[in-house]
Amino acid sequence: MKHQSILIIDDDSSSRELLITILRNLEYSVIKTAHDGSVAMRIYGNFNPSIVFLDIEMPEQDGFQVLSQLQKKNPDQYIVMVSAHSTMDNVKKALDMGAKGFIVKPYTTGKVKDIMEKYVRDMGIAHKSKAS
Amino acid sequence: MNKIEQINIDHDSHTHNSDDMRQWFVDALEIGASLADIQTTAKQELDPYSILSEIRSRLQPLFNFKMLGFLIVDEQDQDFKLYDYSPASDESYIQKEINYQIEQGTFAWTLTQTRAVVARAHDHRYSVILHALATRSRIRGMFIGFLDRPAADIKDSLLRVLSMILFNAANAIENHELYKYVNEQNRDLEVIVAQRTAELVDARSEAEGANKAKSQFLANMSHEIRTPLTSIIGFSETLREDDLTQHNRKIAVDTIIRTGQHLLEIINDILDLSKIESQKIQIEIVSTSLFEILNRTQSVVEMQARNKGLSFNVEYQYPLPDKISTDPTRLVQILLNLCSNAVKFTKEGHVKVIVDYMAELNEMRFSVIDTGIGLEQEQQGRLFQSFTQADSSTTRKYGGTGLGLYISKQLANELGGTITVESNPGKGSRFTATVATGPIQTNQLLYEYPDIADTELSAPELKTTVTLTGHILLAEDDPDIQQLIAFYLRKTDISITAVNNGRAAVEHALADDYDLILTDLQMPEMGGLEATEWLRKTGYSKPIIALTANTRNEDRDRCLAAGCVDFLAKPIDRSHFFSVLARYLEKSESSSDTTDNNINSLEQDPAYCALVNQFIRQLPEILDQVSEAHQQNNWDKLRSLSHKLKGSSGGFGFPELGRSAGQIEARILNKDTSDILPLLKELKSQGANITGAKVDLSAVE
Numbered sequence: 001m002k003h004q005s006i007l008i009i010d011d012d013s014s015s016r017e018l019l020i021t022i023l024r025n026l027e028y029s030v031i032k033t034a035h036d037g038s039v040a041m042r043i044y045g046n047f048n049p050s051i052v053f054l055d056i057e058m059p060e061q062d063g064f065q066v067l068s069q070l071q072k073k074n075p076d077q078y079i080v081m082v083s084a085h086s087t088m089d090n091v092k093k094a095l096d097m098g099a100k101g102f103i104v105k106p107y108t109t110g111k112v113k114d115i116m117e118k119y120v121r122d123m124g125i126a127h128k129s130k131a132s
Numbered sequence: 133m134n135k136i137e138q139i140n141i142d143h144d145s146h147t148h149n150s151d152d153m154r155q156w157f158v159d160a161l162e163i164g165a166s167l168a169d170i171q172t173t174a175k176q177e178l179d180p181y182s183i184l185s186e187i188r189s190r191l192q193p194l195f196n197f198k199m200l201g202f203l204i205v206d207e208q209d210q211d212f213k214l215y216d217y218s219p220a221s222d223e224s225y226i227q228k229e230i231n232y233q234i235e236q237g238t239f240a241w242t243l244t245q246t247r248a249v250v251a252r253a254h255d256h257r258y259s260v261i262l263h264a265l266a267t268r269s270r271i272r273g274m275f276i277g278f279l280d281r282p283a284a285d286i287k288d289s290l291l292r293v294l295s296m297i298l299f300n301a302a303n304a305i306e307n308h309e310l311y312k313y314v315n316e317q318n319r320d321l322e323v324i325v326a327q328r329t330a331e332l333v334d335a336r337s338e339a340e341g342a343n344k345a346k347s348q349f350l351a352n353m354s355h356e357i358r359t360p361l362t363s364i365i366g367f368s369e370t371l372r373e374d375d376l377t378q379h380n381r382k383i384a385v386d387t388i389i390r391t392g393q394h395l396l397e398i399i400n401d402i403l404d405l406s407k408i409e410s411q412k413i414q415i416e417i418v419s420t421s422l423f424e425i426l427n428r429t430q431s432v433v434e435m436q437a438r439n440k441g442l443s444f445n446v447e448y449q450y451p452l453p454d455k456i457s458t459d460p461t462r463l464v465q466i467l468l469n470l471c472s473n474a475v476k477f478t479k480e481g482h483v484k485v486i487v488d489y490m491a492e493l494n495e496m497r498f499s500v501i502d503t504g505i506g507l508e509q510e511q512q513g514r515l516f517q518s519f520t521q522a523d524s525s526t527t528r529k530y531g532g533t534g535l536g537l538y539i540s541k542q543l544a545n546e547l548g549g550t551i552t553v554e555s556n557p558g559k560g561s562r563f564t565a566t567v568a569t570g571p572i573q574t575n576q577l578l579y580e581y582p583d584i585a586d587t588e589l590s591a592p593e594l595k596t597t598v599t600l601t602g603h604i605l606l607a608e609d610d611p612d613i614q615q616l617i618a619f620y621l622r623k624t625d626i627s628i629t630a631v632n633n634g635r636a637a638v639e640h641a642l643a644d645d646y647d648l649i650l651t652d653l654q655m656p657e658m659g660g661l662e663a664t665e666w667l668r669k670t671g672y673s674k675p676i677i678a679l680t681a682n683t684r685n686e687d688r689d690r691c692l693a694a695g696c697v698d699f700l701a702k703p704i705d706r707s708h709f710f711s712v713l714a715r716y717l718e719k720s721e722s723s724s725d726t727t728d729n730n731i732n733s734l735e736q737d738p739a740y741c742a743l744v745n746q747f748i749r750q751l752p753e754i755l756d757q758v759s760e761a762h763q764q765n766n767w768d769k770l771r772s773l774s775h776k777l778k779g780s781s782g783g784f785g786f787p788e789l790g791r792s793a794g795q796i797e798a799r800i801l802n803k804d805t806s807d808i809l810p811l812l813k814e815l816k817s818q819g820a821n822i823t824g825a826k827v828d829l830s831a832v833e
Contacts (some may be wrong), residue, residue: 012776017743018784029540057775080671084778086643088635088658088666104642106781106790111671118671132572 004119005030007049009040009066011058019053019107026113037061041069048074051119053103056083056090066104067097078122080115082107163190164300168439180308184216187301190259192218195290197277201226201267202272211732212239212274220795229253229260230276238262243271251276251284259283263294267302314816356398360391361739396703401535408542414686415546417570420460422496426487428464433471437483440475451577456496457570462543466551469536470500470563478504481560494571495549500501500563507555515553516541540565563589598712601625602647602717607637607663608679609655613702617650620706626717634658638666641674649676650700650715653691661694668695675716679704720786744784748822755819764811771800777815 006028010016016033023031034040034048036058052070056063063081070077080101081094091102100122101115184202192200201217215225232254233239242249242262249262258278265273275298279286305687367384370376376384426446437444467485474483481503488497507515516538541551548568555561601624608614609632618628627647631637633655641649649667651660664676678691678699691699700712754773761770777793792815799808 014743014747014776028795084775086639088638091638091642091666091670095666100671102642105778106784108645110645114673115671117673 002027002116003030004028004050004116005047006032007040007043007047007052008033009035009037009052009058009063010055011035012055014056015082015105015107019112022107022109022112026110026116028116037066037069040066043071044070044073050078051115052077052079053082054079054099056081056094057085064093064097067094067099071098078119157293160194160297163187163194164297166291180305180312181215183301183304183308184273187297188216188218191277191294191297191341195277195279195294198280199226200275200277202273202275203230204265205271215273226276226278229278233260233262233276238607239274239581242274247295249293250286253284259286261286261291261294262300265298265302266304267299267306270306272302272305291296353398353402357395360395360398363391364388364395380791403538404539405535408539412552413546415462417457417459419455419457420463422456422487425460425463425467426485429467429471429485433475433483436472436475440478442475442478442480442481444471444475445482445484447484447486448581449766450579451488452487452489453496453569453572453576454578454582455576456567458496458547458567462547463567466540466543466547466565466567467498467500469540470551470565472499472562473536474500474502474504474563478560489569489572489574489577489730490566493566494569495566496569498565498567500565501560502562503560506557506559506561507553508557512553512555515726516551517640599624600713600717600719602627603645604628604717605637605644605646605649606630607632607634607639607649607651607655607660609633610650613652613679613704616704617709620704620709626713632656634660634663634666637663641667642670646674647718648713649674650679651676652679659688664691664694664696677712677716747784751819752823754815758812758815762808767800767805771797774800774815786818786822789815789822791820 003013006023008016008019010019010033013035016035020031020033022069032049038059040054041053054063054070055067058066061069063083067079067081070079075098079099080103081090081099082103082105083090084105086104094102099116103111103115133614181202181204184204188200188202191197199217199219199222202215203212204215205211206213210228214223214227214230217223230239233251236251238249238251239262243264243266245264246266247263251260251262252258253260258280259282261275261277261279263277265275266270275294277294367388370384371381376688394820404413411521426448429442430446434444471483471485483500483502486497486501487500488499490497491497537551544551544565544567549566551563551565553563604621604626606614606617606628608617608630614630618630621628629640629644631640635658637649637651637660638658649664651663653660660678664678667676675697676695678694678696679702680687680691680699681702688699698712698715700709754777758770758773758777761767761773774793774797778790778797781787781789782794792811796811796815798807799811801803
């Protein structure tokens with residue numbers, strides 16, 4: 001079992017379910033979900049996830065707004081933006097705002113694995129640069 | 133003259149009248165004034181002191197000197213020498229008097245004075261007048277005059293006139309000297325100017341010569357480039373004709389490939405050459421296996437030699453260093469050039485490379501020996517020149533650009549060595565290349581051929597018939613290259629999606645599942661490197677290979693830094709292309725196992741199956757909602773439904789459904805719903821297929 005905790009923020013239940021399944025398959029067990037930004041912020045209050053998967057297209061607040069709110073609480077929060085659209089504009093905006101990854105739906109084991117591996121890499125680098 | 137003498141006599145006897153006196157002074161002043169002209173009129177070749185005899189001959193009657201003379205300072209020993217005197221018969225008397233006055237100290241005393249000093253002669257026969265010949269800055273000599281009357285009778289006013297004349301004489305000498313000096317300087321300057329001018333003329337004609345050689349070279353080169361292009365275009369056009377026989381088609385294609393390769397060779401050489409000329413050539417010295425370099429060379433040359441029925445071998449003269457510090461790419465380039473030339477110019481016999489290590493110089497020596505046509509003495513001289521080499525007649529006969537040797541020699545120089553040639557016309561040539569090895573310890577020397585288990589060497593060339601499999605995303609804005617790559621891949625199991633720019637590459641790469649991305653670097657909107665950087669930032673991990681026309685190491689480093697795993701040089705060498713692809717793609721036979729295993733692991737997961745089933749169960753309802761929304765022209769709802777389908781169906785193993793849904797969504801977003809009906813029908817029929825599939829999955833449950 002892997003220790004990283006994960007928060008999924010997505011209004012589409014089947015997407016959430018799919019991601020949970022994939023994560024469980026990859027032996028991640030500490031997973032919480034939220035179907036919109038306000039629920040997410042409530043959960044976030046007493047849950048410090050290693051990684052947040054954050055859908056961009058959500059009805060109330062979109063993913064970018066939630067991204068800003070999360071960053072206000074924790075500027076170093078590792079956030080991966082998720083979208084059904086792979087437009088360059090979205091990709092640029094997400095990464096420029098400080099997202100650490102970008103996944104285009106549908107979720108696949110490969111894509112999620114890539115993100116988890118990048119997380120480990122990035123944390124390694126961050127750890128090293130903090131140590132030095 | 134007589135008149136002046138007369139006056140003097142009068143003056144001498146104190147019976148002067150004022151008119152005569154005035155006349156005397158006028159004459160004296162004239163002498164003084166005329167001295168000022170001497171400097172300008174005197175011939176510059178003349179000794180400046182030559183004016184002294186003129187002055188002497190005019191002073192004598194004016195003062196009625198019995199004897200008089202000038203001493204001047206000898207430049208060598210700084211001693212006073214009697215220079216000019218009269219009468220000529222009295223030299224020894226005058227000299228004796230001078231010696232006497234020196235002994236008396238009068239001479240030295242006079243030198244410190246700016247006026248005449250009158251003394252009694254050693255034999256008391258005369259009064260002796262001494263006067264320094266000096267300017268303010270420098271003593272030039274001494275005047276000595278003898279008068280046959282007592283010192284008390286010599287008037288001061290007369291002596292002042294003498295002072296004035298002698299002072300002017302000294303200045304005249306100095307001026308004359310300066311004038312002469314300036315003239316000499318001018319003449320020297322003229323010589324220098326003439327010399328420099330000649331040098332400039334030489335330099336200019338040399339530059340013009342070089343320029344002419346360059347123009348000639350460019351003319352040759354543009355001819356060399358046009359010639360293969362003409363045949364490429366010509367033969368390509370014949371290929372368009374339908375009634376071409378198979379045989380002629382083959383000839384055309386072969387010619388196009390051959391001339392195309394020749395053209396590439398020319399362009400590469402010209403590029404190398406211009407880099408060398410502008411001193412931009414990059415040399416990277418690394419520790420390299422000597423034997424690997426020779427193997428690489430041998431594998432290429434052996435084939436060329438075999439094709440011509442020649443034998444080729446490498447003779448290792450041990451001990452040889454295992455590793456040397458050099459630029460391996462450039463060294464191979466040099467060796468290939470020398471060996472290829474040797475093969476090219478040899479009809480029968482052999483080509484041999486003798487390799488030895490010159491320990492005392494820390495140099496490797498490669499001697500390429502052939503039994504070919506050889507070179508005339510005169511040809512040998514021109515061999516390594518850049519612009520005189522490209523001779524189209526040789527090129528036509530033997531191929532190549534004729535620039536190779538020049539380039540090789542420059543490269544050898546860069547590597548700390550050189551290339552020399554010995555040749556016998558008709559018997560063969562020996563080209564010797566040397567390169568620096570860097571310091572080598574004796575324990576690094578080998579006495580026999582080493583075991584090279586290097587994978588790069590032993591890896592067999594991949595044959596193009598190997599079937600690779602996978603899905604490639606090709607980002608390339610040149611449709612010709614797109615087609616060429618598609619053509620290369622037509623016999624493999626590789627499917628290919630082509631996009632025209634980096635932005636589209638990022639979007640496609642993230643949306644679909646590719647095994648490999650091939651990307652051009654220079655594309656409109658977004659280049660390949662930027663796209664690669666963005667993709668890596670999103671967490672994208674699939675291999676990205678850069679296609680680049682620049683093969684320099686720094687370009688390769690830029691590609692790797694951006695996140696590419698490899699790079700392919702343009703123009704694409706087919707076998708190299710496949711060997712690179714083979715590093716990243718599965719082969720058809722083995723691929724099924726590994727990929728299926730991955731899929732199985734998720735599909736065998738009961739939770740996943742349940743999700744899939746749930747999705748399938750909900751699907752008819754969703755599809756009904758889609759139809760309903762369409763009938764009501766509720767585009768918003770239709771868009772959100774297709775969006776949802778697009779997002780989920782791919783993940784549950786129904787990518788086609790997802791794609792159709794995506795297309796419907798895109799149409800609505802673009803407000804182009806005119807032909808949405810066929811897409812809806814397709815969506816429905818795909819949905820129907822899936823709900824049919826549910827039965828199978830349920831059966832597993």
